[in-house]
Every structure is written in C-alpha cells, then in structure tokens.
Amino acid sequence: MPKVQVKMTINGREVEALVEPRTLLVHFLREQLGLTGTHIGCDTSHCGACTVDLNDMSVKSCALFAVQANGATILTIEGMAAPDGTLHALQEGFRQMHGLQCGYCTPGMIMRAHRLLKENPNPSEDEIRSGISGNLCRCTGYQNIVKSIQYAAAKINGVPYQEAAE
Amino acid sequence: MIPAKFEYHRPTSVQDAVALLAQLGEEAHPLAGGHSLIPVMKTRLAAPEHLVDLAGISSLKGIRREQDHIAIGAMATQSEMIASPLLAEILPIIRETSLLIGDPQIRYVGTIGGNVANGDPGNDMPALMMCLDAEYQLAGRNGERRVRARAFYFGAYDTARQNDEILTEVRIPIPAKGHGYAYEKLKRKVGDYAVAAAAVMLTITNGTCRAASIGLTNVADTPLWAEAAAQALVGTRIDRTAIANAANAAEAITNPASDGHGPAEYRRKMTGVTVRRAIERAKLRAEV
Ligand SMILES: Cc1cc2nc3c(=O)[nH]c(=O)nc-3n(C[C@H](O)[C@H](O)[C@H](O)COP(=O)(O)OP(=O)(O)OC[C@H]3O[C@@H](n4cnc5c(N)ncnc54)[C@H](O)[C@@H]3O)c2cc1C
Ligand code: FES
Numbered sequence: 001m002p003k004v005q006v007k008m009t010i011n012g013r014e015v016e017a018l019v020e021p022r023t024l025l026v027h028f029l030r031e032q033l034g035l036t037g038t039h040i041g042c043d044t045s046h047c048g049a050c051t052v053d054l055n056d057m058s059v060k061s062c063a064l065f066a067v068q069a070n071g072a073t074i075l076t077i078e079g080m081a082a083p084d085g086t087l088h089a090l091q092e093g094f095r096q097m098h099g100l101q102c103g104y105c106t107p108g109m110i111m112r113a114h115r116l117l118k119e120n121p122n123p124s125e126d127e128i129r130s131g132i133s134g135n136l137c138r139c140t141g142y143q144n145i146v147k148s149i150q151y152a153a154a155k156i157n158g159v160p161y162q163e164a165a166e
Numbered sequence: 167m168i169p170a171k172f173e174y175h176r177p178t179s180v181q182d183a184v185a186l187l188a189q190l191g192e193e194a195h196p197l198a199g200g201h202s203l204i205p206v207m208k209t210r211l212a213a214p215e216h217l218v219d220l221a222g223i224s225s226l227k228g229i230r231r232e233q234d235h236i237a238i239g240a241m242a243t244q245s246e247m248i249a250s251p252l253l254a255e256i257l258p259i260i261r262e263t264s265l266l267i268g269d270p271q272i273r274y275v276g277t278i279g280g281n282v283a284n285g286d287p288g289n290d291m292p293a294l295m296m297c298l299d300a301e302y303q304l305a306g307r308n309g310e311r312r313v314r315a316r317a318f319y320f321g322a323y324d325t326a327r328q329n330d331e332i333l334t335e336v337r338i339p340i341p342a343k344g345h346g347y348a349y350e351k352l353k354r355k356v357g358d359y360a361v362a363a364a365a366v367m368l369t370i371t372n373g374t375c376r377a378a379s380i381g382l383t384n385v386a387d388t389p390l391w392a393e394a395a396a397q398a399l400v401g402t403r404i405d406r407t408a409i410a411n412a413a414n415a416a417e418a419i420t421n422p423a424s425d426g427h428g429p430a431e432y433r434r435k436m437t438g439v440t441v442r443r444a445i446e447r448a449k450l451r452a453e454v
C-alpha cells in the first residue's frame with residue numbers, strides 16, 4: 001500500500017512526512033515525531049488522554065488517521081508553554097490547584113480545557129464539567145481539575161482567582 | 167490497536183468519489199469523520215481495502231434552508247448542527263439530539279451523513295430522521311435518488327444505500343411553527359449509546375393534538391418509526407391515558423437485544439418510559 005505524503009503545522013512548526021494510511025494520528029505524533037506528551041489511555045476513543053487541538057477543535061487522536069490531518073494546524077501539550085518555558089495558564093492552574101495526581105490524563109485535560117476556554121472564556125462549573133465530559137480521570141475525582149480550569153480562566157481574563165465556597 | 171492496511175483516496179468532488187467507489191467495488195468504504203468506522207477497523211471487525219475520504223468535498227458541507235426544507239450536507243458535524251442558528255430556530259430537536267451524542271470531542275468530528283448511513287441501531291440521528299420524515303439524497307453511478315429515512319433501514323448495518331452511492335444530504339421538511347419536540351435518551355453516562363431513546367414531535371391546537379410523530383433508537387436491529395404510538399395521541403388532549411396508550415404501543419413494536427445496555431425486558435420497558443417523558447416534555451414546549 002502506498003505511503004502518503006502529509007504536511008501539517010504542529011505547535012507552530014511545519015512538518016512533512018510519509019505515513020502509512022493506517023497510521024493513527026496519535027501514533028504519528030508519538031512515534032514518528034517523538035511528541036510523547038499526548039497519551040494513549042483507552043485506545044478506544046473513550047478516555048480523552050489522546051486529545052489534541054486540530055484546526056480549532058478538540059479531537060481524540062486515537063480515533064483519527066494521520067492522513068485525515070493532512071494540511072491541518074495541530075497543537076499538542078508540547079506547544080502550550082512559552083518558548084522560554086513559562087507555563088501556560090492552564091499548566092500553572094493544574095500545578096497550583098493540584099489538578100493532577102498520576103498525571104496520565106493531564107495532557108488531554110489541558111488540551112480539551114484550552115479549546116473550552118477559547119470558546120467560552122468564562123465557563124460556569126457546570127459548563128466546565130460538561131466541557132470535559134469526554135476526558136476521564138481515575139485519580140482526582142475531578143474537583144481539582146475544575147478548580148484548575150477556573151484558575152486558568154481567571155488568569156487569562158486578568159482577574160484574581162477566587163475559590164468558590166464549598 | 168492498529169487497523170489492517172488500506173489504500174487512502176481523497177477525491178474533491180462527489181462525482182470522483184462515486185467513480186472511485188464504483189471502480190473499487192465492495193472493498194471500498196466512504197470515510198466521513200471516522201468515529202464509527204475507525205474504532206471497528208482498529209478491532210479489525212472491519213478491514214476495508216480502500217477508504218474514500220469525503221472530507222475534501224466542499225459541496226457536502228453546510229446547512230441551508232430551501233423553500234419548505236432544511237438541507238443538511240452529509241459532512242456537517244454534530245457541533246456544527248449544535249451551533250447552527252437556523253436549526254436552533256426551525257428544528258431545535260436536532261440540537262437537543264446532537265448534544266446527547268458521544269462527548270464534545272466526538273461531536274467535533276462525527277457527521278450527520280456518517281451517523282445516518284452507518285446503519286447501527288445505536289446511532290441517535292436515524293430514529294430522529296424517521297420521526298421528522300427526512301429524506302436522504304444519494305448519488306451513485308446511475309445518478310441521484312432520494313430515499314425516505316422511514317424506508318432506508320433494513321437491518322443492523324443493512325440499508326438501502328448501494329455500495330457505489332454516497333449520501334450527499336439530509337432533507338428535512340420544515341415542521342409547523344410552535345410545534346412541541348423532545349429527544350429523550352436513557353444512558354448510563356456521557357459517551358454511551360442509548361439503553362432506549364425516543365424522538366417526539368407534536369402539533370397542538372386548542373389543546374388537541376393535531377399531528378404527532380415518534381421515532382425509537384436502539385430497541386430493535388433498526389431504528390423504528392412508531393406510527394401506532396403517534397396515532398394514539400392524535401385527536402386527544404394528550405392526557406395520561408393517551409400517553410400511556412402511546413407508550414404501550416411503542417413498547418409493543420420493540421425487539422431489543424439483551425446486551426451491555428441491559429436485558430431485553432428492561433429495555434422494552436424503558437422505551438415506554440422514554441416515550442412518556444418525551445411526550446410530556448414536547449407537550450410543555452408546544453404552543454397550544
Ligand atoms: C466514544 C464514542 C461515542 C459515541 N456515541 C454516540 C452516540 O451516543 N450516539 C450516536 O449516534 N453516535 C455515537 N458515536 C458515533 C459518532 O457520532 C459517529 O461520528 C457517527 O456515528 C458516524 O459519523 P462519522 O462521520 O464518524 O462516520 P464514519 O465513521 O466515517 O462512517 C460511518 C459509516 O458510514 C459510512 N459513511 C459515512 N459517511 C457517508 C456518506 N456521506 N455516504 C455514504 N456512506 C457514508 C462509512 O463508510 C461507514 O460505514 C460515538 C462514537 C464514539 C467514538
Ligand atoms: S486513548 Fe484516545 S480516547 Fe482514550
């Protein structure tokens with residue numbers, strides 16, 4: 001079967017490569033490009049650990065072929081921090097608010113939350129919870145993930161973060 | 167999990183896509199979002215030798231109003247339908263149903279064409295399209311034709327679509343202004359297919375039901391149009407007796423499997439429950 005030439009912009013960098021049509025986007029990112037920040041959790045399109053941003057949409061990269069992303073603009077967790085290493089507001093939020101324990105779900109959570117905040121800069125708690133409903137976390141119980149996203153939203157909007165009373 | 171090998175094609179017109187399907191035969195499948203197809207290719211339940219990606223065909227995109235119809239391009243995604251002001255105004259039940267499909271990531275990618283062409287009784291759009299009396303526009307080597315959703319589904323993964331045909335658009339008659347609607351889906355958690363689900367459309371004038379239509383998801387090997395259930399409402403004031411009659415008539419035509427969604431008996435009962443809840447909600451929303 002002929003390989004296919006693909007070209008994409010990944011984390012601001014132009015990438016050209018030959019891929020087998022059956023190569024899943026997540027395998028292309030992790031194995032061909034060495035971008036191992038995107039995780040494979042379930043491999044059955046349920047857990048969201050493999051979520052990346054593709055043409056301004058959150059997608060599960062275990063359920064798409066790399067060839068489908070030909071020409072696309074992709075952002076992965078590796079592209080979130082500034083070049084000088086300054087953390088993105090979401091990364092800072094997850095760190096400050098203990099939004100992770102084992103960290104396995106975190107790249108997918110952050111990439112999903114990133115698109116959620118782009119579409120809805122000021123989400124309610126309910127909107128955050130339904131916004132990340134395609135991402136599973138086996139450790140945190142989600143409470144601190146919600147707070148991390150609220151922290152990031154406040155930081156991006158330039159307002160002080162206030163923890164809601166429990 | 168890695169799918170079997172296949173050759174990838176990316177035509178830019180419906181004509182080219184149809185020609186490819188006709189030339190490549192049985193072993194070629196259209197690829198839309200891939201969110202039904204790729205998971206079964208990963209488990210190797212499907213191993214097509216050719217995929218014809220429809221993503222490069224711009225004419226398959228978009229949601230338009232055409233006289234007395236709404237035309238939804240096959241490649242319109244669930245999130246595009248959720249965001250469409252036109253659908254929100256004229257067919258809000260499509261938004262309500264789309265929001266109950268999968269999860270946010272799935273909805274960015276999954277398309278209406280893939281959802282209705284797939285033939286999986288678990289998909290939510292087919293029963294809704296039966297309820298709305300939608301037609302599917304098909305393009306094949308012998309030209310174009312339209313098939314009503316109510317005549318499209320023969321069995322699980324067995325539909326009226328020929329191998330060389332592409333479903334290009336879904337056409338939905340514009341319903342009466344002020345109609346009541348609801349899509350009620352019972353599922354255990356986000357991302358699950360329905361244990362049972364019901365789509366209900368109602369028109370009420372002076373307190374009396376003038377027209378009704380009901381579709382059922384995942385309670386037989388095809389989606390179901392519950393004609394007798396809907397008839398049980400027409401001419402009534404949609405009181406408790408009429409609703410119970412409709413729910414019973416809906417249960418009577420189900421033939422659910424006993425599987426991970428629950429035993430058949432339970433799913434049959436839950437069909438009645440979703441029908442009742444959908445009718446009650448649709449009634450509240452209808453202008454009377
Ligand atoms: C985790 C998860 C949860 C999901 N939950 C739900 C749910 O709750 N409800 C639900 O309804 N769906 C659900 N889905 C399915 C999802 O919505 C799919 O996107 C949809 O069923 C198929 O659309 P697609 O564009 O991905 O089609 P594809 O997977 O690309 O195609 C599906 C089938 O249709 C054929 N096909 C596609 N487009 C056309 C066309 N235009 N003409 C002819 N044939 C075509 C393909 O050859 C294939 O056989 C879920 C999927 C996942 C991964
Ligand atoms: S690894 Fe892709 S959704 Fe779980």
Ligand code: FES
Binds near residue numbers: 136137140
């Ligand atoms: S932190 Fe362990 S899965 Fe989320």
